Amino acid sequence: MIRAILGPLMKNMPFLFGIGFLAPLTKEVLVLSHVSLGVPPLAIGLVIGGTWGAFATWKGRWI
Amino acid sequence: MNTSTVTLPDNLSALSSQELMRLEKQIADQFMGGLPWGSICWGLGNLVVWLSLWPLTLSGILPLWIAFPIATLNVMLSYLPSHEAQHRIIAQEGDKLFWLNELVGNLSTIPMVLPYEVARLTHLEHHKHTNDPELDPDIGTKAKGPWHSILNSIRNRQPGSKAGAAYGATLQRLGTPAAERAGLIALVFQLSYLAILFTLAWTGHALVAALIWWLPRHIAQTYIQFYLSWAPHHPGTETGRYRNTRSFRSVVGNIGSMGMQFHIIHHLYPRIPLMQTPAAYWALKPVLEARGCQLDGL
Incomplete structure (x- = not known):
């Protein structure tokens, strides 16, 4: 049971990390540095964090 | 800091392996406990x-x-x-x-x-x-x-x-x-x-989370793996009591490398406290030399 829940969770952890941490972190950095791209900063954060996390999940590496 | 009270014989190469081991343990024992x-x-x-x-x-x-x-x-x-x-x-x-x-x-x-x-x-x-x-x-x-x-x-x-x-x-x-x-x-x-x-x-x-925990943890892991794992075991090709770890001279000194210059002592006698390893090293150095340890300029 635990394995069935945690297996997929751990496998997709880089993507979750991208959404759960990198996205709001990117938003905070954008807000603090007064960068405006005409899109809500959180949306940019979600795109960057989500894409980067998805890449790390797919490739098994962040860089 | 402790200093050894054991008197070393003039010629360690004349000692048998067992005699050398006895002498080594006698010196090391002084740095354990407390x-x-x-x-x-x-x-x-x-x-x-x-x-x-x-x-x-x-x-x-x-x-x-x-x-x-x-x-x-x-x-x-x-x-x-x-x-x-x-x-x-x-x-x-x-x-x-x-x-x-x-x-x-x-x-x-x-x-x-x-x-x-x-x-x-x-x-x-x-x-x-x-x-x-x-x-x-x-x-x-x-x-x-x-x-x-x-x-x-x-x-x-x-x-x-x-x-x-x-x-x-x-x-x-x-x-x-x-x-x-x-x-x-x-x-x-x-x-x-x-x-x-x-x-x-x-x-x-x-x-706050990034700068108090996430990034410091990554930096620290790099530092710890460098000084506590890579440097004292480099080149990491040999096994055996006297050759699997080395002493080395760190560019950031003993405190900057958290005492790892003397890590060979820790592998030989893991019960010697970290803060006693420099003194134990200097006391044991002639024995380590006689055993052919890699001492790399220290």
């Missing part, structure tokens, strides 16, 4: 400082640019007190102060998100199988040189890294109830760490 108060205060004090950074930064009392280097230093300093506990240097099972040993062991590595039992079980395997390509859980830190070591450390932390999963693999190989429990605790630690980071980030404190 309560390492320095490491106890270091472990607990370091955790208190790191924990205090959270309310201080979240309330705006302490600027993040000051808290960040302090936090980085805290995480870098968090491993070694636990290491003393892993070897039961503070107190052994059955001793009156064993609780203190376990307290320091369990608490000091919290900033690293490294459970004490995982650290202890895998570290004892490292001692048992130092430089063994299959069985040493730290063999993944082996590298050609300093820059390669730093790159390797970053590479080992990538999600798909085999070396990064070495501690989990070691616990699985051990297969004991204690190892299974340690694996479960590691999972709880990892999930709790991520839950805290995500919660802080989504409540508007992502930068």
Whole structure:
């Protein structure tokens, strides 16, 4: 049971990390540095964090 | 700091291997025992400082640019007190102060998100199988040189890294109830760490979480793997009591490398407290030379 829940969770952890941490972190950095791209900063954060996390999940590496 | 009271014979090469071993143990024995108060205060004090950074930064009392280097230093300093506990240097099972040993062991590595039992079980395997390509859980830190070591450390932390999963693999190989429990605790630690980071980030404190925990932990892991694992075991090709670890002269000195210049003493006598290893090294140096140890200019 635990394995069935945690297996997929751990496998997709880089993507979750991208959404759960990198996205709001990117938003905070954008807000603090007064960068405006005409899109809500959180949306940019979600795109960057989500894409980067998805890449790390797919490739098994962040860089 | 202790000094040796054992008088060495003029010509150590005239001694048999057994006589040399007897002499070595006689010298080493003088540096064991006693309560390492320095490491106890270091472990607990370091955790208190790191924990205090959270309310201080979240309330705006302490600027993040000051808290960040302090936090980085805290995480870098968090491993070694636990290491003393892993070897039961503070107190052994059955001793009156064993609780203190376990307290320091369990608490000091919290900033690293490294459970004490995982650290202890895998570290004892490292001692048992130092430089063994299959069985040493730290063999993944082996590298050609300093820059390669730093790159390797970053590479080992990538999600798909085999070396990064070495501690989990070691616990699985051990297969004991204690190892299974340690694996479960590691999972709880990892999930709790991520839950805290995500919660802080989504409540508007992502930068605080990044600069007090996430980034300091990455920097500290690189430092720890460099000085505590790569440098003292380099080149990591030999096994055997006198050749699997070396002494070396660090460009950042003994404090900057957290005493690892004398790590060879730790592998020979793991019960000698960290702060006694320099004195033990100088007292044992003629014996180490007679044994053909790699002393690399120290």
